[in-house]
Amino acid sequence: MVGFVVPDYPYDRLDAAREAAAKLPGGVVDLSVGTPTDPPPAAATLALAGPEHGGAVRGYPPSIGTLELRGAIQHWLKDTLGADIPLDTLAVCVGTKEFVAGVPHFLNLREPRRDTVLYPAVSYPTYEMGARLAGLRAVPVPVDDRWRLDLSAVDPDDAARAVLLWVNSPGNPAGGLDDLAEVARWGRARGITVLSDECYAEFTWEGCPQTVLGHGGGPEGLDGVVAVHSLSKRSNMAGMRVGWYSGDPDLVDYLREVRKHAGFMVAGPVQQAAAAALGDVRHVEDQRIRYWERLVRAREILGAIGVECDLPGGGFYLWAPAPDGDGWAWTHWLAEHGGVLVSPGSFYGEAGAGHVRLAMVAPSERLELVAHRLGV
DSSP states (O other): OOOOOOOOOGGGGGHHHHHHHHTSTTOOEEOSSOOOOSOOOHHHHHHHTOSOOTHHHHSOOOTTOOHHHHHHHHHHHHHHHOOOOOGGGEEEESTTHHHHHHHHHHHHHHOTTOOEEEEESSSOHHHHHHHHHTTOEEEEEOBOTTSOBOGGGSOHHHHHHEEEEEEESSOTTTOOOOOHHHHHHHHHHHTOEEEEEOTTGGGBOSSSOOOTTOSSOOHHHHTTEEEEEEHHHHSSOGGGOOEEEEEOHHHHHHHHHHHHHHTOOOOHHHHHHHHHHHTOOHHHHHHHHHHHHHHHHHHHHHHHTTOOOOOOSBSSEEEEEOTTSOHHHHHHHHHHHHOEEOEEGGGGOGGGTTEEEEETTSOHHHHHHHHHHTTO
């Protein structure tokens, strides 16, 4: 019997395209991964570089997060998303990727009769990988023509076996905006925990930022749902690994205790920096302007070479159809002719194979270099 075989990491498969792009004068313009390149807030870096962190360095930091950081998160949830929730219904995690990858295992330990993870058919690859690492069934949920979950397409047998449903809004890679209230109702009606990845919430372009937690909190707003947020995108702090989860009191309490036993902790000084970042709104407003301007310009560049694509409802990715329907072929064409590295849509599920994703993380002058190379 063959055990688990670790698959190739998706972005490692871009080496040939990267080499082709690197041959052009000016080198690679990397739009393949959503790694921020813009500055983090000064308040965060000052807090991190403080001359004396005291116990934040010497002692073990609280696994659930310091009172200072959790208080800052609580205020952010209320001020930004309108969710006024109790302090004991939230806790921090070491970035959200480890949480996404690990939570299926923890929830399956709690409900061993449920062995299925539902996730969007076009989505962040770690939703599927988390199910596989837990030894569970990974079942993609079809998406509609606006890249939103089509819950009517879920097989009732899969729903009966589901330990959780992932929703991601604004979505990665396509920028779709789901009706989070409807998703929560669907999950509650079937006893399925809804995990809502909302890390791009502050980069919502159509309407206001939304959360599965609802407005005003309360039992009906938190029952059966957990929202996941991060400073990686919001504050350009991916390297500091700070995220948090909040929602259903019983679920959060369970996850807090399990994760405490497993030793998950965000470094003490980093927690101080994170609290400072959450208190700074201006840098987020500046970043929104940067991302929107890049999205518009990149769409213009693609249009000039005959590829039309929609601006996303949220997030900082362009989800562009490949001219010949082959995302991998177009990835290599863009590398060879534009010196730009993008991600083929198949990274995000078979249903995305006819697209590529462009992350608007490079400075505007790098986008202009791509335009020049493509003769735009």
